[in-house]
Amino acid sequence: MKQYFELYQDCFIVKGAKNILLCDVHFNKIIDITDFYDIFFEDYYFPVDDDLSEIISFLIAEKFGSLTENFTPEKFRKKFKWRTANKINEVIIEHKIKDDFETAGAYRIIEDLSTSFLQIRFLEFSLARLDEILSFIEFSSIRTVEILLPYTGLPQDMTVIEILKKNLRVKTVYFYNAPKNKSIVDDDNLFTVIYYEKNITNPKYCGIIQEDYFLNDINNISKSKTVNNCLYGKLFISSSGDLKNCPSAEKITNNIDTASISSLTQEINTEKERFITKDQIDVCKDCEYRYFCTDCRMYRENPENIFSKPLKCGYDPYTGIWEDWSKNPLKFNAIKYYELENIN
Numbered sequence: 001m002k003q004y005f006e007l008y009q010d011c012f013i014v015k016g017a018k019n020i021l022l023c024d025v026h027f028n029k030i031i032d033i034t035d036f037y038d039i040f041f042e043d044y045y046f047p048v049d050d051d052l053s054e055i056i057s058f059l060i061a062e063k064f065g066s067l068t069e070n071f072t073p074e075k076f077r078k079k080f081k082w083r084t085a086n087k088i089n090e091v092i093i094e095h096k097i098k099d100d101f102e103t104a105g106a107y108r109i110i111e112d113l114s115t116s117f118l119q120i121r122f123l124e125f126s127l128a129r130l131d132e133i134l135s136f137i138e139f140s141s142i143r144t145v146e147i148l149l150p151y152t153g154l155p156q157d158m159t160v161i162e163i164l165k166k167n168l169r170v171k172t173v174y175f176y177n178a179p180k181n182k183s184i185v186d187d188d189n190l191f192t193v194i195y196y197e198k199n200i201t202n203p204k205y206c207g208i209i210q211e212d213y214f215l216n217d218i219n220n221i222s223k224s225k226t227v228n229n230c231l232y233g234k235l236f237i238s239s240s241g242d243l244k245n246c247p248s249a250e251k252i253t254n255n256i257d258t259a260s261i262s263s264l265t266q267e268i269n270t271e272k273e274r275f276i277t278k279d280q281i282d283v284c285k286d287c288e289y290r291y292f293c294t295d296c297r298m299y300r301e302n303p304e305n306i307f308s309k310p311l312k313c314g315y316d317p318y319t320g321i322w323e324d325w326s327k328n329p330l331k332f333n334a335i336k337y338y339e340l341e342n343i344n
């Protein structure tokens, strides 16, 4: 009886212009199969052959698939679908000691949106202000909170950490303008403190594409195939109350003091960038990393083209080589356009 090797349902192949990857979303593994991709039929099975025994043993040992006498018809293979009940699932909000918007009202809207992730950026900071902001989310449905605040080097920084560690929603605290980069992970409390030399509240630092940020999980992969994996479901509330898709967006959608949930959900539906998938983006559509990579629609190689490749990516899927994006002469005009010359 004829035998076949078939990939498990959680394993799938991504073809780039030069390289081809085999990805396993169950065990979180990605391998390069460029050298033997040709043996696959319809990207998920191939007939067993003595010449292929080494490859087959390797794939079975690595748990990518198994032998079968009847491979699964294509229509019964797992398909990626991504859906969410929330139009806005991720909010970034900026605060000063005194906001230019009604803070309590903003948090009522965040709550009404059923947001599950909140990033709070303190452009100016005091313990009293932290206390006040935390009181707004005390009974919230928000699941995860990140907090960005300026590093002082004073005992106050440790007091902040102790306060935030007790708040079970707060998972990550970033101190910006710190003397050096470092992170301290408290696995027992699922709590991380990260010190950054840069002032990461400056939106120009955002949008970097690098392998460290790739996400090989089923949520990110399905989202990347369906909508924009960075911008869909995201809302930024600036310290002046302006609402934008993200901190780097030029377009102001509305102001938090005048927005309503219904107007907001209608307005964001008209923002095209939220719906652009990696398969639609120039160059990225030919890249083997397109479903694992994050995207950036706000800093593009061609600022005039919303489908242009992210400016801050140094990977070339046609050669398979990574280079420093900021040193690429072909990007100098865009770097100047976005005023990123002194940002690295």
Ligand code: SF4
Residues within 6 Å of the ligand: 206, 207, 208, 230, 231, 246, 247, 248, 249, 295, 296, 297, 298, 299
């Ligand atoms: S679109 Fe770009 S600048 Fe905006 S949040 Fe995403 S990565 Fe950052």
Ligand code: SF4
Residues within 6 Å of the ligand: 209, 278, 283, 284, 285, 287, 288, 289, 290, 291, 293, 294, 309, 310, 313, 314, 315, 316, 317
């Ligand atoms: S080319 Fe596109 S998909 Fe590939 S690594 Fe760069 S940004 Fe990501």
